Amino acid sequence: MVKSRPGQAAGPGPSPGGAPAAGGLECGLGGGFQLTEAQFSKLASLVYSLCGIHLGEGKRELLRARLAKRLRATGCRDVQDYIERLEGDRSGHELVCFLDVITTNKTDFFREPKHFEFLVDEVLPKLDKLCSGGEPQRIWSAACSTGEEPYTLAMVLLEHRALWERRGAGILASDLSTKVLEQAQNGVYAQDRVTDIPRPFLTKYFQRGTNRWAGYVRVRPELRKMVQYRRLNLMDNFDFDKPFHVIFCRNVMIYFDKPTQERLVEKFRNCLVQGGFLMVGHSESLTGIRHRLAFTRPAVYRRQD
Numbered sequence: 111m112v113k114s115r116p117g118q119a120a121g122p123g124p125s126p127g128g129a130p131a132a133g134g135l136e137c138g139l140g141g142g143f144q145l146t147e148a149q150f151s152k153l154a155s156l157v158y159s160l161c162g163i164h165l166g167e168g169k170r171e172l173l174r175a176r177l178a179k180r181l182r183a184t185g186c187r188d189v190q191d192y193i194e195r196l197e198g199d200r201s202g203h204e205l206v207c208f209l210d211v212i213t214t215n216k217t218d219f220f221r222e223p224k225h226f227e228f229l230v231d232e233v234l235p236k237l238d239k240l241c242s243g244g245e246p247q248r249i250w251s252a253a254c255s256t257g258e259e260p261y262t263l264a265m266v267l268l269e270h271r272a273l274w275e276r277r278g279a280g281i282l283a284s285d286l287s288t289k290v291l292e293q294a295q296n297g298v299y300a301q302d303r304v305t306d307i308p309r310p311f312l313t314k315y316f317q318r319g320t321n322r323w324a325g326y327v328r329v330r331p332e333l334r335k336m337v338q339y340r341r342l343n344l345m346d347n348f349d350f351d352k353p354f355h356v357i358f359c360r361n362v363m364i365y366f367d368k369p370t371q372e373r374l375v376e377k378f379r380n381c382l383v384q385g386g387f388l389m390v391g392h393s394e395s396l397t398g399i400r401h402r403l404a405f406t407r408p409a410v411y412r413r414q415d
């Protein structure tokens with residue numbers, strides 16, 4: 111049923127949709143290579159400047175474990191050798207691969223379900239007020255990881271089609287990591303990743319794999335069609351033609367420091383329609399950072415002016 115197996119699904123490696131494995135790597139480097147304080151600090155500043163992720167000193171072992179993968183893939187002798195390769199990488203390819211192993215991609219279908227209930231109860235029924243002139247509803251899943259969040263949004267929209275069908279709706283899903291975007295676009299998930307999806311939704315929106323795909327499901331084309339994927343670094347300037355009605359940016363700001371969070375929330379505000387909503391992870395309240403959004407309920411903020 112599926113043309114190519116997603117890399118994560120075959121053999122050892124990160125669990126589908128889960129964080130990259132931090133240990134148990136059979137690279138011959140497992141415990142054997144050093145990441146000095148100076149090297150850690152150089153790589154941590156590179157990560158911060160490229161994608162805003164703040165790696166405190168406590169993350170040294172995590173970085174070391176994740177680097178093991180890149181050292182093995184590139185054949186670098188040690189971290190110094192790898193740093194030189196990164197610095198001399200004119201194509202940008204190794205930088206992308208490096209960021210792919212740095213990012214934590216844990217996600218789930220129907221994660222933090224209150225946001226989806228809010229969408230159904232409070233946003234979709236009031237679209238006429240939110241979307242001027244009968245324009246389509248635009249939702250952005252701004253750190254979509256392996257696709258579970260945008261596909262959940264798509265299922266919720268399709269289940270309540272009558273509320274938006276006249277005007278239309280679309281979901282933009284973006285992430286920094288090319289690896290997770292590829293998995294999201296494939297839309298293939300191991301059976302154990304879909305256990306939280308209500309059974310009627312599973313039957314309606316997923317195809318069960320057979321033969322060598324037994325144990326996997328794939329999103330059906332109607333779900334896939336609702337979502338447009340794009341690589342986007344949240345640290346960059348946003349260049350959208352039209353503002354969004356709802357932005358989901360969940361469980362990523364937690365990796366950024368306060369000044370970075372402030373700049374990001376301001377950028378989100380500026381690409382929301384007046385009255386539009388920003389949903390953040392439930393452990394990511396905007397308390398303690400300066401912003402111009404109105405608190406609506408836990409983990410939900412609204413642009414008022």
Ligand SMILES: C[S@@+](CC[C@H](N)C(=O)[O-])C[C@H]1O[C@@H](n2cnc3c(N)ncnc32)[C@H](O)[C@@H]1O
Pocket residue numbers: 160161162163213214215216217218221252253254255256259284285286287290342343344345359360361362391
């Ligand atoms: C833990 S996942 C969250 C996925 C989903 N939003 C959820 O709540 O289940 C965080 C995602 O943020 C992405 N990310 C990290 N830094 C980013 C950046 N600067 N720009 C865009 N995406 C980034 C990672 O690649 C990862 O897929």
